[in-house]
Amino acid sequence: MPWSWPVETNYLEAKAFCNWKSVQTGQPIRLPTEEEWYGLLDYTGTPDMDGWGDTAPGNLNLNEAASSVPVDRHAFAQGFYDVLGNVWQHTETPIAGFPGFEVHPLYDDFSTPTFDTRHNMIKGGSWISTGNEATRESRYAFRRHFYQHAGFRYVESDAEVVIPDDRYETDPDVVPYCEQHYGPDALGLENYPEKIAQLCLDAVIGRSRGRAMELGCKVGRTAFELAAEFDRVLALDPTARTIRIGVEMTDKGYTQWEIPREGELLDFRQANLQDLGLDGSRGKVEFMQADLSNMKDLYRGFDLILVSNLLERSYNPAKFLETVHERLNEGGLLVIACTNAWSEQFTKKENWIGGYKDATGENVSTRDGLGALLKNFREFREPVNVPQAIRRSGRTWDYAISEVTFWVRDRTGH
DSSP: OOTTSOOOOOHHHHHHHHHHHHHHHSSOEEOOOHHHHHHHHHHHTOOOGGGSTTSOSSSOTTSSOSSOOOTTSSBOGGGOBOSSSSSEEEEEEEOOOOTTOOOOTTSTTSSGGGOSSOEEEEESOOTTOOGGGGSTTOOEEEETTOOSSEEOOOEEOOOOOOOOOOOOBOOTTTHHHHHHHHSSOSTTOOOHHHHHHHHHHHHTTTSOOSEEEEESOTTSHHHHHHHTTSSEEEEEESOHHHHHHHHHHHHHSEEEEEEEEETTEEEEEEEETTTTTOGGGGGGEEEEEOOGGGOOTTOOOEEEEEEESOGGGOSOHHHHHHHGGGGEEEEEEEEEEEOOOOOTTTSOGGGOSSSEEOTTSOEEOHHHHHHHHOTTEEEEEEEEEEEEEEESSSSOEEEEEEEEEEEEEOTTOO
16 A cells, blocks of 8 residues: 555545544544635745746646655645645635626636536646646636545634535526626616616605615615615515525625526626625615515514515505505605506406406506505605516517606605
């Protein structure tokens, strides 16, 4: 048995050894993270490729052998060996894109398929690593059961290893809203969630901007825009899958998703609140799941309530509208964005706010229905029509126009 030669393992075997070693020693033994491996390079003063001169500083770049060699043959500084070369080194870190990562259109299937938290990085190169595989910044990752001329070194550390979930969102019910809220402008239209927020902010000029609530927040862009000027924003949506993106934005400041272009071809996106000028809103928005037709009493004391395309998808919207004045502060503002697309798929016909003929045969519009139900409000400005487009693929879109109405709670209201 050549005891001084590196053992070549997959990640799972390396991790199992660390777990065993922890039990044997009573110490916290684990594999290093990518950041700790970079720390080792810095600590040993190991240069990158352009500082090697004529020869690589280890068993690297096919300079020495067509195999691994004993681990005590290539000394680096500070008493370390094989900082680079001989065998790749397993890490605890799954690969993910750095903030600002973009897919090159000519090489779109290399990195992103591994951004699934199941491909761990290997660092340092091996005896057969040449070209960019041997550089300091090379980032390659494989499934944990794969063998890739890789061994490992371990660290003793009780520092917590935080593994971020940097997977690209693929849920077909969520991705179109990621694209609408944070993607490029659609079909020459203004960004719809941003436009709705701006209409609200224009309407509250000269009014209190303490707390706001948005119902139908989807993945959160409007809520973050409102929080730029409100002290606090509560963002509610009936679907937990969509608010998960908003929570991710508050936690990490960015999100990423993939959306169909054509057939099996995809576009990959990343959005960052800092790039949108909204990083200051992260700590001011809270996301929660809620049912507009069965709202909890604790949702009170707001200066603004925005209902975003949710009335027409609620089973009993009148129940909310008849009591919404109790949730607003005196003089507070209610803004309702509605496509007026009433359907029995979501709302029984007897619960429609508008879009029907009454007992006398007269047409009842949604705006008529709102005026009848909002007894403690007055409409204080003309409605605004705001177009929106939701992308389904590179050439297919859902198009709608929301009617945005503005209602102020009368000071005589209860």
